[in-house]
Amino acid sequence: MTDSFSTLHLFSRVARTGSFTAAGKEVGLSQPSVSRIISNLEKNLGVLLFARSTHAVRLTESGEEYLTRIEPILADIDEANHFVRGTGELRGKLRVGAATSFAQREIIPILPAFLADHPKLKVELVLTDSRQDLIDEAIDVAIRYGPLDDSTMVARKLGNPPRILAASPIYLERAGYPTQPSDLVDHQIVLGPSSRGKVGWSFEKNGKVQSIRVDGRFLATVNEATTHAALAGMGIVNTALWGCRNELANGSLVRLLPDWDLGNIEVHALLSGGKRTKPSARAFAKHLQVSLSQL
Secondary structure (H helix, E strand, O other): OOOHHHHHHHHHHHHHHOOHHHHHHHHOOOHHHHHHHHHHHHHHHOOOOEEEOOOOEEEOHHHHHHHHHHHHHHHHHHHHHHHHHOOOOOOEEEEEEEOHHHHHHHHHHHHHHHHHHOOOEEEEEEEOOOOOOOOOOOOOEEEEEOOOOOOOOEEEEEEOOEEEEEEOHHHHHHHOOOOOHHHHHHOOEEEOOOOOOOOEEEEEEOOEEEEEEOOOOEEOOOHHHHHHHHHOOOOEEEEEHHHOHHHHHHOOOEEEOOOOEOOEOOEEEEEOOHHHOOHHHHHHHHHHHHHHHOO
């Protein structure tokens, strides 16, 4: 790796991973080789780009400024290479950030077809129910729930699934069926990231709104765990329809209070880079958008 483009790309990956070793693994280089290449870059520029310690490396002020200026250039070169080939062939690695439940239920099932269409592309799923920073974590496409903040990033709307309540038949046999929102105060509630921390749930029917305070004995930090808790008979879960569609279809969960509206959840694919978004990121967002529209 001696050409300028590869060196700058390596610098970007070291900056994003905070590690010579991790960046080297991405491109097939040893830690000493990466360290030597970055040291030569610093020597040629006449500035120190990284502050090094025994445990990690971090950008200096000069390094942060350099990264800000070169990453758009790298993206432009990637874009130019893609179009000059004229084949539509996608290469490299695509990092997709998503909540665990959405990735397992909606992304992984559609990945085989996408990868079959682009055999030289690698996809890495970065899973967490916390909101990811696309820049710091080098995420190319991130799935976002709810209204989007003002951003220079490109967004593709994936859907607007309704929020619903569900519980298992075994729980309902034991605790009974709620017939109106106020009945929920006498039930066990399963809380996850999308529902914990809220003082109440609001329901609407024929212009009438009811709000109730909720609490639960079981709380989870990932939404997928709340669906499994509901399946185990631990109580009633409040989730997006996408989060339990299969279980409702096979009868292992039952939808509750279907005549009451809990609102919908906007779901978007957020693409980093603005106008310089990776071609693979745009292609994946489109593939996901088309696949979800067929559900």
